[in-house]
Amino acid sequence: MIIIGELINASRKEIGTAIEAQDVNTVQQVAKDQSDAGANYIDVNAGIFVGKEPQYLEWLVQTVQEVTDTPCAIDSPDPIAVEAALKVHKGTAMINSISLEKERYDNLMPVLAGTDLKVIALCMSDGGMPETVDDRLKIADKLVNGLVQNKVKVENIFVDPLVQPMSVNNDFGMEFVVAVEQIMERFEGIHTACGLSNISYGLPARKFMNRTFMSMAICRGLDGAIVNPLDKGMMASIIAAEALAGRDDYCVNYLKGYRAGMLA
Amino acid sequence: MAVKDIAEAVVVMDRVKVVELVKTEIAAGTEIDEILNAGLIDAMDIVGQKFSDGSLFVPEMLMAAKAMKAGLEELKPHLSAGAAVSRGTVIIGTVKGDLHDIGKNLVALMMEGAGMDVVDLGVDIDAEKFVKAAIEHNAGVVALSALLTTTMPTMETIVAAIKEAGIAVKTIIGGAPVTAAFADQIGADGFSADAPGAVELTRKLLAA
Numbered sequence: 001m002i003i004i005g006e007l008i009n010a011s012r013k014e015i016g017t018a019i020e021a022q023d024v025n026t027v028q029q030v031a032k033d034q035s036d037a038g039a040n041y042i043d044v045n046a047g048i049f050v051g052k053e054p055q056y057l058e059w060l061v062q063t064v065q066e067v068t069d070t071p072c073a074i075d076s077p078d079p080i081a082v083e084a085a086l087k088v089h090k091g092t093a094m095i096n097s098i099s100l101e102k103e104r105y106d107n108l109m110p111v112l113a114g115t116d117l118k119v120i121a122l123c124m125s126d127g128g129m130p131e132t133v134d135d136r137l138k139i140a141d142k143l144v145n146g147l148v149q150n151k152v153k154v155e156n157i158f159v160d161p162l163v164q165p166m167s168v169n170n171d172f173g174m175e176f177v178v179a180v181e182q183i184m185e186r187f188e189g190i191h192t193a194c195g196l197s198n199i200s201y202g203l204p205a206r207k208f209m210n211r212t213f214m215s216m217a218i219c220r221g222l223d224g225a226i227v228n229p230l231d232k233g234m235m236a237s238i239i240a241a242e243a244l245a246g247r248d249d250y251c252v253n254y255l256k257g258y259r260a261g262m263l264a
Numbered sequence: 265m266a267v268k269d270i271a272e273a274v275v276v277m278d279r280v281k282v283v284e285l286v287k288t289e290i291a292a293g294t295e296i297d298e299i300l301n302a303g304l305i306d307a308m309d310i311v312g313q314k315f316s317d318g319s320l321f322v323p324e325m326l327m328a329a330k331a332m333k334a335g336l337e338e339l340k341p342h343l344s345a346g347a348a349v350s351r352g353t354v355i356i357g358t359v360k361g362d363l364h365d366i367g368k369n370l371v372a373l374m375m376e377g378a379g380m381d382v383v384d385l386g387v388d389i390d391a392e393k394f395v396k397a398a399i400e401h402n403a404g405v406v407a408l409s410a411l412l413t414t415t416m417p418t419m420e421t422i423v424a425a426i427k428e429a430g431i432a433v434k435t436i437i438g439g440a441p442v443t444a445a446f447a448d449q450i451g452a453d454g455f456s457a458d459a460p461g462a463v464e465l466t467r468k469l470l471a472a
Contacts, residue, residue: 011413011441078414128388129364165322201366203323
């Protein structure tokens, strides 16, 4: 499972304040904690700072990479901000995210074309939010083809089929996981990833529903997740679900997790 | 007393019972206005309160609204002469560049439940469309939704355009990244963090 640690996001109060105050320690601690907890990418987002986003994103990348070798997921639709962050980034970054919305697509495709960058491809278009498996596949198809035509390798693409809240439509859970399965089948070597807390919007005991949903999605092939790596319950569910899905030979990771006290 | 039973049936989300009780009250000659207000609309206020205090959740709010609407359908044929029930008209939509509609839909639903006429423009709506709809429908309130930090500045543009158009309409804003401070900053007339709060706020603004 490829874990993208979601905590360095300016819309979280602690981080927003730290960015504004250029508080290196807070940002570095959160980065290090996430790496130690198993994050493969550290998401960096400065989206609330209109006008200062490029400068802050660049600062976040530098600050984070002083304490960890884990690459960043650069979380912005603005090509100027993304380029500013890439300029200082060491290693291969991930871009979070391109979508089929025209402006976003046209802005980010030139940044990605011909590079070895990883990219999250969000199933959203100007036609609105996808609801069915079919809606998602149509968008995924156009996105993946567009990226491949622009010389982005299939194995560098993480399609996010877009989670919608269960509380407003009974079908939203299954439509998502079936879409994951079909995307994984249709494009050999591709990845899928998502932030999934939206599934439990409007419901109580959200952590419980999020974890269960994660297990269901992993069972259908989901192999990337934008999560809080410090959420032990979530990380334990991911480890167990991967073993159950047959993606952990001899239960090596499950047992490693057990011995490291991660499954308690 | 039986009108209160209708409200109770809405609150426990029993659509079949709501319809049955509304039919009974109509047959018994109860004032249509009373069935509507004390039976259906008051019930949605209670539902809204329960949602705000965390004892009801989104799917339950949807079920209650469905039960309420089923009751309203029964009343409609009787609502003709003089029984104009609207408490004012609200134009609602998600702002240009933003396609999120779930929160906006919940707010629209709750406003309808509170007896307001709601014109839902949908998502990705620019200033011109909001202004046009506000004039066309003689609206009392325009409600703007945005879920992205990147589309919040668009709210400012739209609020400014509405003011510039010189129409007597109040503007309210909401959505995950939106705050009361932001509402003040862009000169909107109000902000709410949740759907029932938006209904309450709109009620006040329409009455003012």
